[in-house]
Amino acid sequence: MKRFLILMPVFLLSLQTHALDKPVPENLTRLLNGDALLLDTQSDGSGGSARVQILAHVPARSLWEVIISCDLAFVFVDGLQSCEVIEDTGERALVHQVVKKGWPIPTQDFVFESLREPYDQIRFGLVEGNLKAMKGRWQFTEIPEGLLVDYQLQVEPGILAPRFMVRRNIRKDMPDLVACIRGLAGGSGSQAMSTADLARCPGKVEKN
Secondary structure, three states: OHHHHHHHHHHHHOOOOOOOOOOOHHHHHHHHOOOOEEEEEEEEOOEEEEEEEEEEOOOHHHHHHHHOOHHHHHHHOOOEEEEEEEEEOOOEEEEEEEEOOOOOOOOEEEEEEEEEEOOOEEEEEEEEEOEEEEEEEEEEEEEOOEEEEEEEEEEEEOOOOOHHHHHHHHHHHHHHHHHHHHHHOOOOOOHHHHHHHHHOOOOOOOOO
């Protein structure tokens, strides 16, 4: 474990950290309508990557607290079987998760490191486990229309999986995950949109 922990902060710092540009008018209109925009979907071998943007109407801290919660992860992560915080210093955390989505996708059992810059961005990457690769980032940018949330993920299973299945999961799961988090954080902007966001959660949503 210690060998990975020395290497991972360098790996995570290699991710781009530039400020987000304001979305082009067509995308901004969709964001204002509540859409979760799926951008830059790619597949390579058995892995894939994608980027999702959404507009929220709460401070970044509200989404932040949902994203880093192991309890709420069971609501917004499809197939999550186990979530354990191994270490948490506030700005850095180690988390162990087990995700089982069913055949033909193998069970994913891994530890990731999360590096946090409140409340601008969260970067994360694989420390150990049966994934071949995983890294990503959450970024939060205030624009006049609300809080622009940008989520990027690159993942490659350790065992060969059908490329069409990887693409399908990314195209469905990432927008649903981000919309669910917005609903859980109270950032949907209206009751109707909140209901729609929470309906996209793969796990059970507790009623208030």
